[in-house]
Amino acid sequence: MGAHGPGARVPINPLGRALVRAGAISRSDAALAEMVRRHCDTSLDRILQAEGLATEDDLLAAHARRLSSQRWTVQDLAVAEPVDAGLDPRILLKYGVLPLTAASGATVLATGGPESLAALRPSLPKSLARARAVMAPRHAIQDRIAQEHRDLLRARAEARVAETESCRTWEGAFDRRLRITLAGLAGIALLSLAFPVMIFALFAFWACLTLVVSAGLKIAAFVAHRVAKTATPALDPRSQRPLPKVSILVPLFRETEIAHALIARLSRLTYPKCLLDVILVLEEEDDLTRQTLAGIDLPPWVRPVIVPDGKPRTKPRAMNYALDFCEGDIIGIFDAEDAPEADQITVVARRFQQVPREVACLQGILDYYNPTQNWLARCFTIEYATWFRTLMPGMARLGLAIPLGGTTLYFRRDVLEELGGWDAHNVTEDADLGFRLARHGYRTEMIKTVTEEEANCRVWPWIKQRSRWLKGYMTTYLVHMRQPRFLYAQLGPRKFWGFQAHFVSALSQFLLAPFLWSFWLVLFGLPHPLDPVLPHWVLVGLGSLFLTVEVLNVCIHMASVAGPRHRHLMAWAPTMHFYSPLGAIAAYKALYELILKPFFWDKTAHGLSVAARGRRTSDGGFDLSGIKLEPGHKGL
Numbered sequence: 023m024g025a026h027g028p029g030a031r032v033p034i035n036p037l038g039r040a041l042v043r044a045g046a047i048s049r050s051d052a053a054l055a056e057m058v059r060r061h062c063d064t065s066l067d068r069i070l071q072a073e074g075l076a077t078e079d080d081l082l083a084a085h086a087r088r089l090s091s092q093r094w095t096v097q098d099l100a101v102a103e104p105v106d107a108g109l110d111p112r113i114l115l116k117y118g119v120l121p122l123t124a125a126s127g128a129t130v131l132a133t134g135g136p137e138s139l140a141a142l143r144p145s146l147p148k149s150l151a152r153a154r155a156v157m158a159p160r161h162a163i164q165d166r167i168a169q170e171h172r173d174l175l176r177a178r179a180e181a182r183v184a185e186t187e188s189c190r191t192w193e194g195a196f197d198r199r200l201r202i203t204l205a206g207l208a209g210i211a212l213l214s215l216a217f218p219v220m221i222f223a224l225f226a227f228w229a230c231l232t233l234v235v236s237a238g239l240k241i242a243a244f245v246a247h248r249v250a251k252t253a254t255p256a257l258d259p260r261s262q263r264p265l266p267k268v269s270i271l272v273p274l275f276r277e278t279e280i281a282h283a284l285i286a287r288l289s290r291l292t293y294p295k296c297l298l299d300v301i302l303v304l305e306e307e308d309d310l311t312r313q314t315l316a317g318i319d320l321p322p323w324v325r326p327v328i329v330p331d332g333k334p335r336t337k338p339r340a341m342n343y344a345l346d347f348c349e350g351d352i353i354g355i356f357d358a359e360d361a362p363e364a365d366q367i368t369v370v371a372r373r374f375q376q377v378p379r380e381v382a383c384l385q386g387i388l389d390y391y392n393p394t395q396n397w398l399a400r401c402f403t404i405e406y407a408t409w410f411r412t413l414m415p416g417m418a419r420l421g422l423a424i425p426l427g428g429t430t431l432y433f434r435r436d437v438l439e440e441l442g443g444w445d446a447h448n449v450t451e452d453a454d455l456g457f458r459l460a461r462h463g464y465r466t467e468m469i470k471t472v473t474e475e476e477a478n479c480r481v482w483p484w485i486k487q488r489s490r491w492l493k494g495y496m497t498t499y500l501v502h503m504r505q506p507r508f509l510y511a512q513l514g515p516r517k518f519w520g521f522q523a524h525f526v527s528a529l530s531q532f533l534l535a536p537f538l539w540s541f542w543l544v545l546f547g548l549p550h551p552l553d554p555v556l557p558h559w560v561l562v563g564l565g566s567l568f569l570t571v572e573v574l575n576v577c578i579h580m581a582s583v584a585g586p587r588h589r590h591l592m593a594w595a596p597t598m599h600f601y602s603p604l605g606a607i608a609a610y611k612a613l614y615e616l617i618l619k620p621f622f623w624d625k626t627a628h629g630l631s632v633a634a635r636g637r638r639t640s641d642g643g644f645d646l647s648g649i650k651l652e653p654g655h656k657g658l
Contacts, residue, residue, distance in 0.1 A: 037066050037081075040088045046080040063264040063351075064296050065137050071322050072296040078322075082157040085136060092124075094132060094158040099166050105129050107147050111171035112178070115346040117142040118160040120167050121150055129153045134160030161325060164347055168330075176330045179343035183442035187458055189501050190447040192620055203617045222537070222551050229534035230564055236527035237571045239520075243416025244578055250419045265371050269299040269350030269435075273337045275625060277358040278314045284358055285318055293367035300324040303344045306331045334621040337428075338444035338451035345443050353438055357429040359476040361391055366471040370432045373469055382437040382464035383456070386430030387411060390477035393591065399479040400594045401601040406477075407591075408582040415468045422520035423460030423513065425453035425498070430473040437464060447621050448501070450494020457502055457521065461512040478626060481604065486624045488608035492532060493616050499525040532609035535602065541565035572599055 034042070038052035047055075047070065055069045062069070070076040086093040094102075105121035114120055117138045124130045131153045133139040139155055146153075168175060185191060192199070214221045272284065288300055304312055304326050315326060327347045329340045345353065352374060356362065363369075370384050387410045393403035410427065417424050431452065441458055444451040456466060478484045502509055502521070510518045531538075543550045544565040552561060579595040582588075615622055 040084040051075050069296040086157045092156045094156045096162045112346040114167050118163050120163050130156045132158045176332045180446045182342045183445045188445045189497050226537045229537040232527040232530035239523050243413045246419040247416035267297045267350040268352045269348035270354045272356045273303040273340050278310050281314045287361045290364050292364045295323045298323045299349045302326045303340045336623045339446035342443045353435050354432045361474040369471045381467050382434045383466040384432045384469050386471045389474050391474040395479045399477040402477040412582045423517045426456035428452040449490050454498045485608045487626045489611035490624045492612035532605050535606040541568045
């Protein structure tokens with residue numbers, strides 16, 4: 023773009039002119055960046071840096087010259103004494119500003135740019151009103167803040183959610199849990215010995231009752247999804263506001279095998295990089311992942327945040343800590359193995375601009391990029407298609423609160439902070455947060471954007487992952503049911519009974535599955551434990567009910583994978599009956615851990631399918647040519 027082209031007619035702001043005078047950028051680049059800023063809610067600094075037109079050093083030097091302030095290095099920040107001004111360190115992290123004492127004895131405000139300092143100025147105490155600004159790298163300022171307030175920030179990450187809505191109060195109740203459990207098991211054992219048929223009948227009755235409730239909820243959600251389809255209204259291009267800044271949290275723990283593929287997938291996102299703030303959340307003791315990332319040339323819009331070691335070592339605790347480092351107004355969550363659609367964040371940002379503020383969360387569709395790897399991967403893909411493409415949208419249309427999926431989630435930042443982020447002790451922090459949003463009057467909306475991830479395709483890792491999910495479901499139910507009347511008042515009758523129907527039936531169906539399987543004996547004409555107390559026609563009716571629900575489930579599974587993308591899985595839907603017993607095994611493991619290790623995070627191994635497609639090259643690099651990045655995309 024020449025000096026007499028369209029860019030020459032665009033007014034250039036003072037920072038752009040300073041950079042042009044210093045020879046850091048051309049006038050046409052400054053004009054182009056100014057044009058971009060009209061459509062993006064961000065600073066000129068971010069635009070120039072994200073597009074590779076200027077380095078952070080160039081920008082800091084230009085700010086220092088323009089404002090007649092000093093330019094501090096990382097070493098200057100390290101030796102300066104901090105000033106205790108009574109400010110919340112989370113606020114300092116958010117704006118990237120730190121009060122320090124200069125060598126002259128004067129109090130200064132270290133900042134990465136004048137815009138962030140201007141946003142914080144109204145909140146500063148009078149003692150800092152006249153403090154001069156010094157320019158320093160934002161990441162170094164945040165590192166120094168984190169270092170100075172390490173213990174406080176770590177403690178707040180562990181206890182960010184209100185105690186009444188958290189399971190952390192269980193931490194010191196192990197002896198009590200164990201006594202209650204042993205007493206309960208002893209009672210059930212004694213009653214089973216004394217009245218075996220009656221106890222079997224009670225469990226079988228509850229299993230059948232929750233089977234009917236579960237089937238009714240599925241039918242209602244299926245019908246609501248099929249009947250009430252509505253198109254997302256299009257925005258008038260003339261009324262579109264500037265796109266907002268979006269922060270993406272990507273928690274990583276021992277992800278050496280998938281780190282290279284992750285960066286490649288993130289690079290496919292088409293959202294303006296000047297508005298994208300990707301934070302790789304790393305655990306302090308995870309040296310392997312940090313060393314792997316150190317060997318990758320991260321783009322300027324991707325940065326790591328190191329979480330101080332602490333307990334519990336869970337994904338939600340890490341995200342709570344990293345939340346204050348975010349720069350965006352929208353907070354998204356990706357997992358290490360995720361492959362989001364390229365335009366996903368644009369779709370999300372525009373949708374948030376359309377919906378009322380009460381819609382505080384947007385949940386995308388999760389899918390798998392290795393559905394044909396083996397039978398288990400096929401069944402897992404069918405299950406996900408049923409849940410994310412049929413049942414969750416149907417439940418949302420019924421006006422029910424929905425448990426969130428762990429990724430492809432986007433939140434309004436102010437609402438997320440208002441609710442205290444995630445419960446650091448809950449191993450399904452996503453499901454818990456979905457109901458906390460509903461309790462506080464907010465809604466979650468499903469959006470039609472897909473993220474592919476890796477299906478857990480080995481039996482024992484699958485059981486470990488599912489047991490963590492079920493343990494989290496049990497935890498979430500117990501926490502929210504501490505005060506049933508208060509929960510009812512917050513949710514209202516529809517959401518309250520929907521909560522009961524979903525959680526109670528889901529957990530009961532897994533834990534009591536063997537009692538339902540016993541009705542195969544009736545259908546095959548074999549003796550059943552309830553023969554002495556129930557007429558044969560009643561047992562046949564219960565067996566027929568069980569068989570009917572199984573057929574219903576297969577039909578819903580087949581309808582959910584009937585689209586072009588998953589049609590090849592329709593023939594596998596009947597085999598889901600043999601997939602369900604794995605869930606029962608996982609449920610017993612979950613129940614055991616709920617009592618003995620409620621906060622234990624049984625980590626899912628990632629990279630099993632990536633290892634089969636990508637390979638190390640002779641020079642130590644990583645060949646990503648075979649990795650599928652998004653639907654319809656064949657490779658890098």
